[in-house]
Amino acid sequence: MEISVVRASAVESHHWDVIVIGSGFGSLFFLQNYLKRNPNQRILVLEWGAHHTQRWQIDQQKNSAIDHNATIENESKKDWNFSIGLGGGTNCWQGMAARMHPHDFELQSRYGVGFDWPISYDDIADYYTAAEALMEVAGASDAGRVFPGSASFPQAPHHLSTTERLIKKDRPDTFFAAPQAKLTQGKNGRGACCNNGTCSFCPTGARFYAVEGMRDLWEAPNLSICTGARVRLIEATGANAEAVVFESEGRDFRVKGDLIVLGANGIHSPFILQQSGILDGGPGKYLGEKMLAFVEIMLDGIDHFDGGTATTGFELSYIDGPHRSEHGAVQYWTNNSFLWGGLRLDPPNRYREVLPIGITVEDLLYEENAVVDEGGDIPVVRHGGFSDYAHKGLDFATSKIPEVFSSLPIESVELRRILPTTDHIQGSLRMGSDPAISVVDKRQIHQRLRNLVVVGTAVFPTTSWAVPSLTCAAMSLKLGNEI
Template structure:
């Protein structure tokens, strides 16, 4: 990693010789160096506070991004972000949740491999119980986050246009101009116009022009899982800014538990291990837990004590419960014309038209995919033919695929949860997370509704439909939410409106785990906005 992604300066990359001893007299200890931890670490470090960030995974070098891209596109190559193995073990029941299919333990967290779409939640998302008598209300509303959303868009570098008539109100334009519509967007447009379906641009956390020391998008098309140019935002950017402001970042330092004082009122220290197996205790005045929807809950459950026999900060019993995600719905097929599939590695158009209506209550966000169908690179690398025969094969299989995808809201249920599996342990002997996850009938109906709309679009285009991802075949979007939900009632929630623990006065929990409901919008911008808001709240306590 370097101060400005897209360069080859690796002087700050952590090595095995890194000093991993605790910071003395730390003001703030942040657990996790993903987008939440990186943003809050930087915000507090630049206030001249002594900040230490503990990250379970390694720190990757941006000089290796082209090699990682090659790992991704070559058949049979390994995960470019090193997921898997005993360190990352988990178990699952119910529908089954493929946790390791899309997560990263390392500096940058999920932003290392994310798609980069950044939408604000709608106003209705904060008031689901009041409006529709389902789920719960957030203890804050859209107005409370509005200025922080703007600050988050500037921090991440969002490219977008104000052309979405269904979006919540905003105060200014995006910091970067939007990306132009893809070729396939122009194919979708006439059909959507015929059907009365509105298309509008997608706000993306990738540079449409140079911004914040990072290069403009070079069009590699491999945004997920790796951006070789550094145009797509990763939390590495704010980790480096935090370092420049004086913060320490200790990678490969998995926290084993948080230990409180005798009274059970504050956290005294975080217990972490180093690659050589040494155990250290990091003390601090304030602690921030920012390691994702699964690991936030798991660490609290691992931190049991006499005062908290069911897990730290878990008197409510809500830690680990109400695990939610977004579901994918999609319909795809072929056209008798070129679609230039995979020409762009990210969505440039979407539709929020069916999001705020109330039939069904669950939100539906449509996405016009420009990366449907097989990649010509993968097709060529896995083919058994050569020369003209291979060219003919590629021309037959590539170039005319088209698809409409979408995210579907899942309402929270206490039965969907993260617990500890005492019968299986990780490399440190700790119980692995166990995920119980299923999809209810309401969500299935919302997926069918999305499929109906998607199918009408492709049929209007005259496409031959070849596949449908519906209720029986759907999978998660890997947006883990809800496991340490915020609320005003300490008997029903884990943190308050400022993301501060109801029970431990110096503990804040940040990230999508605090979402009471998840909407159907990609969560990272809301994670960033909540992190900036929590940073202000923490600073106000000093």
């Protein structure tokens, strides 16, 4: 899709009703509803990166021309991954679109660890449904047994493999075809999933990609998009944010706006506030993300890899329960892609007798894990690595594999690796009711600057076990509908 962009020099002289910083999940799903309600307001989107078409990303085998590692100084014991470009994380994500569990919002009050969210599952349940519809999520309606209000999905679920059908028969109430923003049937120019495992560079257009999937938004006559615009700071006086200063075309520009939406990623958004001297609630603190590990279950006499997409099933036996008082909630993803592991080489002629699974583990967010402004041009990121809470959760998850997958002929279980990042930056601008330790309130409005809102996964008070994209989209739709 062709996107019309404007030069920085063309936007500086205007006063804008809304200025949106960044163009990822949070910003775009906010705009999806806000534009419908305000078709006459002048809205400016400032995006640091460029517009890279899907074809460009496939040809270049990268999602952005900007090396994200060069935009931070990482002093952490772990890595971070994000994409800087028009569409943000919708460029690089894998398409997994699970809801959070209702108890994920009550971690402290139920289990005595972490924090409670200032919103509940019920507050965003209808917006979960709306986000699933917008992204054409493929999923199984019986997942409503776990997620209240989840009913029929826009697309039929991806078909389960032989091994996954055995698991489903044995565990009908906890194992489901995973909800995916990847089409099982082509629609509106998007092809069906080809199941070649290259989801971050989806060649068929099956996976939801915001630039193609939100055409009405991009074509709105009152929306102006300025790419190559690196936001440096937000100017504020008293309880009001007044202007945004950004770098483009070799110099700084200043634009004024009535409502400012901060939607850069969970590292650069807090850095913008720090550089601006807007330090209310401790922006940058409580940075983190969940853990992701890869495990291979060696099978005895049964083949795998005949499922419908790269990650076809998810098992939910231990996403909630009293064990969360001691260690993180865990979820198992069953994979149908050799890119995630598999291809058993020893002994020979048993290449497909292996089930690769991903295990996501909830982690706790700690104050000392943070984005720090040390006066330089880029943020410093410090993180001590995944906590004991997460490691204990992984130990628990691996110990339960023989039980959870007892319907399979298991020969052995092999823990292959813990990934250095799950690509889900959370917590650095968290929402809460106490202004002393939260940056935004339950409506995602800044605790002091009441015309500044924050969108994206940075506002999450906890990591959960679930991929955060769908929850971020639902929360942003709600914000765009109500503010």
